Amino acid sequence: MATTKTAPKADADLGAELGLSRDDLLEMYRLMAITRAVDERMWILNRAGKIPFVISGQGHEGAQVGLAFGLRKGHDWMVPYYRSVASLITFGMSPREIMLAQFARGVDPSSGGRQMPGHYGIVERNILSVSSPVATQILHATGIAWAAKLRKTEQVAITYLGEGSSNQGDFHEALNFAGVHALPCIYVVENNGYAISVPMSLQSAVEDIAIRAAGYNMPGVIVDGADVLACYRAGKEAIERARSGAGPTLIEAKVTRLTAHSSDDQHTKYRSAEELESEKSRDPLPLFRDQLRAAGLIDEQSEEKMVAESRKVVEDATDWAEAQAEPDPATAQRHVYSDSPPARMDDPLWEGARFMGDGGPWGALTGDGEPGGEG
């Protein structure tokens, strides 16, 4: 097990030893800032009664941007979880696409408004669809990586979960299989210390999830999730390892959850005011901003410009997404099967249809009751 930290460097060389250009650093900061702005807007929309539910990742952005920045967009695979907003934006999902999921509009590429917000997925970007049962996705990423290995596609699969999900059996089953076959898969545990309300001390007998990697013959890396460049380094090494055929990596990013679990959670019931106050010091956004300032990459003027740009992007994404049409109930039966629309017996609204007067699924066959006729 290794712990990665950004080595102290002369400020002007920030990121240089990682091969990151000044533009790369600014882009990483921009991705974090836009994600935060999008995320904050979600909560405002919820409080304003415009969207019923929010689940998001404030506090996780540094780890997410850092770990995903080295992936090959449109080639590698991302199997996210519900806090992965920054990971997704880093991997090419647009704020408009994120907002479409919040408003559950018909053109929402994640699910066409079928799933709760936070359940993202875009086939064109190799982002797999998210469900709500936790840890199931770890096996999907493992299967994607297995297929990549068999098909020799040189793809890397990265998947994300909370530390709470690391206690599910699917976590063990996935990492064990990946270890056996040295699959090109990266498992990222974003450890924010809480499984909704249950603290780490009641979740796990060990303090660090990463040490479990030893049981699967893969490296277990602990990284400070508030240190964006340390996360980038951990991600880069894991990606190179996977791409070269050396096998999977388990990365545990220690992050903080700056919000409640979701818009339906009151986290002051189980987190003290002191804790919430002190956790702000682990917010990756101001920490990275300070690094960039010290390196002379941003100043007050460019920061203001960036804030204004972020605001503009969020305004555009929100207004545009909200203006899109609701899904049409006439489409709700589609995509149950490849040959949908399904047989009418598979129609959840079907109830004794022949008797009720519309002929039933086989009305024509039994003689009486053409569709729409007397039952």
Added chain:
Amino acid sequence: MAVMTYIESVRSTLAEEMRRDESIVLLGEDVGKKGGVFLATDGLYDEFGGDRVLDTPLSESMIVGVSIGAAVNGLRPVPEIQFADFIFPAFNQILSEAARMRFRSNGAYACPMTLRAPYGGGVHGALYHSQSVEAFFAHIPGLKIVIPSTPYDARGLLRAAIRDDDPVLFFEHKKMYRSVRGDVPDDDYTVPLGSARVTREGSDVTVIGYGLMAHYALEAAELLEGEGVSVEVVDLRTLRPLDGATLLESVTKTGKAVVVYEDNRFGGYGAEVSAILAEEAFDSLDGPIVRVTGPDVPGVPYNHVLEDWFMPSPDRIANAVRRLAAY
């Protein structure tokens, strides 16, 4: 045309499909060198190698979850669960993931995989090697459920399942593996998913079954022939999608229906068949819909006397038909 056993039909069809399509991979416990505990994959490891015929860890959720991921990334997995009784650790992956992938992604993602599992009693398998599990899965929109009863159907339906773009659960009755033989043509035929078959024509009572019970229904019909009771037998072959048209056509003709399933009675698959008949064929029925099923005890007992007590038999089916015919 060749005469072969049910399991040889499964095995040779897997081999032929794998030769046809390189993206097909098999995975499961002991499916590799050993060729499966029933030898349903015997010889495939030698022909196709360990990458395409993969011995997995003892992890059913992994077998299904990894298959889902592999299906998403260009493979066409045919996972095996060693006994249907052991499928439940994977229930969440089947229900929440495989069945919903297409619907929840609004058609963007699919999950083309064919999950095979031997099921059924009558083989001294007791509680945990005898179970019929189809009712749990037939309840789930997004899944297709297939239970062939002949070597011909096993080949035609397995081909159709593997070539289908939806997740298919393919249940094989283990008692039939070596006890049922039949003609299997050499040509590249398929049996479409969702097509039942009238395996015997008759005019007095329709007996509806699938799997081993489709055979027992035919045996019961033979028993009753000499008594002047004319029995029509419908082998459903696919439980979902259900071929309602064939089912209703038969019951509308005979006016009497016996539904046979080996599973526990309460809430079994045949309960849905009965409900459909009650709703759709009420005007044609000349008697109550009768079910012949396994009893409502938690599993098939081991001792042969107890096992015989559990299993529906041709005699029990014939008794039910006799009473219904006289109604």
